[in-house]
Amino acid sequence: MPSSRRNDPADIELFARTLLRRYGVVFRRVLVRETNAPPWRDLCRGYRRLEARGEIRGGRFVSGMSSEQFALPDAVTRLREVRRCAADGSLLAIGTSDPLNLAGIVTPGERVRSAGRNRMVYRDGIPLAVMEGDFLRELSPLDPATASELARALTRRRLPSLLRT
Numbered sequence: 001m002p003s004s005r006r007n008d009p010a011d012i013e014l015f016a017r018t019l020l021r022r023y024g025v026v027f028r029r030v031l032v033r034e035t036n037a038p039p040w041r042d043l044c045r046g047y048r049r050l051e052a053r054g055e056i057r058g059g060r061f062v063s064g065m066s067s068e069q070f071a072l073p074d075a076v077t078r079l080r081e082v083r084r085c086a087a088d089g090s091l092l093a094i095g096t097s098d099p100l101n102l103a104g105i106v107t108p109g110e111r112v113r114s115a116g117r118n119r120m121v122y123r124d125g126i127p128l129a130v131m132e133g134d135f136l137r138e139l140s141p142l143d144p145a146t147a148s149e150l151a152r153a154l155t156r157r158r159l160p161s162l163l164r165t
Contacts, residue, residue: 024075
């Protein structure tokens, strides 16, 4: 956001809505990934206005985070559903530049920097490893069988939908 418009309430509200659409739940530590974000205090004012109008919810949605938190109503519903589900051990591989890469921000451990083709894998919300080029870097201690499974998940290529028929 250009510095000349950083204090404009309409621009701050637009940025606040963008963050909500991107993350579902927003709190101060999420802004670590956002280089052009307005100050948290300005975003909070915007979020409080949205909450007063009944458009979003304020509360404590992510444990371990000390600042105010704001969420879209759909995100609150989804968080409740996820909390009720048992962990199934499935793997989720994402690009490190994906907004879901909150390793070291909302999870314990080191941050994984956002980089073009690098990928990382989670199991039940825990970041386990990151593929940096051709190198698998473990974020948690892994046995050889698990490391092999993660490497396969990280190098698996998805075909475009037109080719999958």
